[in-house]
Amino acid sequence: MNTSIDLPEMKVFAAVVTDGSFTAAAERLGTDKARVSRIVRRMEEKLGARLLTRSTRRLNVTEVGRDYFERAVCILTAAEAAEAAVAQQSREPKGLLKITAGSEFGTMVVDDWIAAFLRLAPKVTVEMEYTNRLVDIIHEGFDVAIRVGTLEDSGLSARKLGEVVYGLYATSDYLSGRPVLSAVSDLKHHDLIMKTTRGRANWFLINSTSTEKITAPPRCAVNSMIAAKNLVLEGLGIAQLPRFMAEPYVANGRLSCVLPGWAENPAPVHAVFASSRYMDPKVRSFVDLCVSMFTGDDIHAE
Known part of the structure; x- marks a missing residue:
């Protein structure tokens, strides 16, 4: 078995598993379904193992494929972190920043942060998703999640921005x-x-x-x-x-x-991201801006 790591192929497979189909993965990667299918088939031949089972109605990940996917995500994240560490030398935020936040806090507060950040970082584009579900930022490809309330122990890095009172x-x-x-x-x-x-x-x-x-x-x-x-x-x-x-x-x-002085406990607000050691300049810059804007009498900054 050839065990050489091909990061582009690994990225294609991770996209197929994350998006649940060849078609959706192809759209995400800007290519065509046939090419994605060929790459996965070539990976299976090279690895000597079935990663996916296919039918006319659905795509399933085998046990081996699931294990490979989890390890692949770790490798891809490490590779991105290595690139980000080099990119930090320039310190200039650029590229696509993917952010997610709850619908209400996002539209009433985070919108202002994004507007200020876009003015601050002209080489950055932003993709924003407002949702009240708990987003898996690693598997779904987000750079930052703004979360209100107590954080679960997810193994992700986080920076407390302040509290909602x-x-x-x-x-x-x-x-x-x-x-x-x-x-x-x-x-x-x-x-x-x-x-x-x-x-x-x-x-x-x-x-x-x-x-x-x-x-x-x-x-x-x-x-x-x-x-x-x-x-x-x-x-x-x-x-x-x-x-x-x-x-x-x-x-x-x-x-x-x-009844001044009576209210429920303040809710902490955090910026959650994959790694604090190798933060992409655009992520670090956005989080720093969030901290600076989280001020005033109505929202308590840390």
């Missing part, structure tokens, strides 16, 4: 003529707009000394902070919102903060 908000129209709101226990007499988490609608409100769990049935349960903000602005109740989302409306008088 929260508060309770309502309109003056809603509060007028309603029961006095001077303690957390008073919330049971009010209409609450709650963001659901895995189907549960409740709040864990914390101040400097104690914690209160609010389980009163909400007037409206939603799975979107943007939806909660919109309903609050309509004067339909009290919602817990990120300060970066609510404070502009406090400044123009449309919202008021109620």
Whole structure:
């Protein structure tokens, strides 16, 4: 068996497994399906093992193929890191930067970071995906993920950018003529707009000394902070919102903060990437910019 490593062939095979078909891999690599199929067949002949099983309806990875894929990804990542280490000598960000972030935080915050970065780095192009699923940045080819909340132990590198802080908000129209709101226990007499988490609608409100769990049935349960903000602005109740989302409306008088000091714990925000040792200049530059822009009273920087 010829064991020489052919990185271009390895990259083709990794694309087939990641995308699930020859056609999708060909589109990603800018080539044609027949060429991709020939390369995989040649790899199988060279390795003396079946990597994929093919049928008219689907493509399956064999056990040997799965093991080869996982090792191939490690080799390709190491090769990219080696190239990135050399590229760092120039320190000029360039090339394609693939970023992913959650839909709400991405469109309300990360968009501004990307706009500033594109102005800062004219030789960089950006491909951005907004999704609330947990993206496998290595297998899916992303350079950076912006994640809100506690990180799982994934083995990836991460840099904490800061924290999102929260508060309770309502309109003056809603509060007028309603029961006095001077303690957390008073919330049971009010209409609450709650963001659901895995189907549960409740709040864990914390101040400097104690914690209160609010389980009163909400007037409206939603799975979107943007939806909660919109309903609050309509004067339909009290919602817990990120300060970066609510404070502009406090400044123009449309919202008021109620029960100041009570809110759920701040949520950490991280930039997640493959390696901190050999960061491509465009990745390092983007993460540094995110840190510099993560400032102000509404979003707490580290």
